[in-house]
Amino acid sequence: AQSVAQPEDQVNVAEGNPLTVKCTYSVSGNPYLFWYVQYPNRGLQFLLKYITGDNLVKGSYGFEAEFNKSQTSFHLKKPSALVSDSALYFCAVRDNGGSYIPTFGRGTSLIVHP
Amino acid sequence: NAGVMQNPRHLVRRRGQEARLRCSPMKGHSHVYWYRQLPEEGLKFMVYLQKENIIDESGMPKERFSAEFPKEGPSILRIQQVVRGDSAAYFCASSLGLAGEETQYFGPGTRLLVL
Numbered sequence: 001a002q003s004v005a006q007p008e009d010q011v012n013v014a015e016g017n018p019l020t021v022k023c024t025y026s027v028s029g030n031p032y033l034f035w036y037v038q039y040p041n042r043g044l045q046f047l048l049k050y051i052t053g054d055n056l057v058k059g060s061y062g063f064e065a066e067f068n069k070s071q072t073s074f075h076l077k078k079p080s081a082l083v084s085d086s087a088l089y090f091c092a093v094r095d096n097g098g099s100y101i102p103t104f105g106r107g108t109s110l111i112v113h114p
Numbered sequence: 115n116a117g118v119m120q121n122p123r124h125l126v127r128r129r130g131q132e133a134r135l136r137c138s139p140m141k142g143h144s145h146v147y148w149y150r151q152l153p154e155e156g157l158k159f160m161v162y163l164q165k166e167n168i169i170d171e172s173g174m175p176k177e178r179f180s181a182e183f184p185k186e187g188p189s190i191l192r193i194q195q196v197v198r199g200d201s202a203a204y205f206c207a208s209s210l211g212l213a214g215e216e217t218q219y220f221g222p223g224t225r226l227l228v229l
Contacts, residue, residue, distance in 0.1 A: 034217070034218075036220070041222075041223075041225075042222055042223075043118070043120075043205055043220035043221050043222045043223050044157075044205065044207075044220040045220070046217050046218070046219065046220075049217060090156060090157065100162075100170075101147070101159050101162060101170060102218070103159075104149075104156045104157040105156055106154075106155060106156040107156050
């Protein structure tokens with residue numbers, strides 16, 4: 001079975017400060033991990049993914065995420081937040097040894113204050 | 115290089131009517147997925163299709179809901195005799211290959227409102 005948790009419904013950060021959006025997962029095999037962003041009344045946009053290799057993954061719009069196998073986490077980070085980063089962020093996981101359909105988290109609303 | 119297209123973007127139906135949601139995948143993509151998003155909830159998987167085949171419909175309600183992806187034309191999600199609880203945003207995604215390590219690309223969604 002595969003599952004993913006985004007423990008924070010909302011994250012507030014001041015513009016220019018670093019941001020972190022948390023994601024933890026549970027799989028039986030090896031995980032494929034994804035981050036997506038959703039702006040109001042829009043579909044999900046792909047940000048980045050971890051399949052294998054380097055634990056630090058760099059993606060679109062200056063975002064990056066670090067795969068931590070021991071903590072089963074894949075937190076999304078950005079060194080300096082922009083007001084335009086305010087959106088809903090979804091983490092997704094797929095168990096390499098199980099279902100081929102990713103499971104999505106409930107989403108975390110990121111609010112960047114000017 | 116058009117992305118995933120969905121129409122209509124907004125759909126209003128009265129209880130008991132039928133809703134038809136259309137999805138055209140990205141060019142070259144033959145794998146289509148439908149998800150439902152309710153307020154304050156994440157995306158819930160409904161069905162996964164390849165051309166002319168339903169591969170996994172484990173997330174789709176057994177009654178009133180059906181999906182198809184014909185050889186020609188868009189994928190269709192059909193909801194018969196809609197009820198108020200069907201009101202949600204329905205998203206379609208496509209991928210080049212099986213959504214293992216392949217990235218899913220999402221359409222803008224269809225927001226269904228049942229009166």
